[in-house]
Amino acid sequence: MNYAIVEASGKQFWIEPGKFYDLNYIDLNPGDKIALVRVLLVNNNGNVSVGYPCLENTSVEATVLGHIQSKKITVYKMRPKKKTRKKQGHRDNLTRIMVNSISVSGSILL
Secondary structure, three states: OEEEEEEEOOEEEEEOOOOEEEEEOOOOOOOOEEEEOOEEEEEEOOEEEEOOOOOOOEEEEEEEEEEEEOOOEEEEEEEOOOOEEEEEEEOOEEEEEEEEEEEEOOEEEO
């Protein structure tokens, strides 16, 4: 099982090749390639490499699939005994990426 733990959009993601993930909005067009270089850990069939804090010469290649919005969250504020109520909704903009490969020192792990 090959996977990597990367830091992107201020979060850490467990990344596997061939799967898609939703990151905070990145201003790229669908079909563009992106390289995630802040790789914290790589597991290559049981051979684990841990960075301190990041691994050198390691990257995750991905393709932008498109832009979506997250599920709507409702924010409701109320001041007791004042008859003041405020209801708002919010949806974050996200970028969906498909992970193509994980490369360590030039060799590609699939």
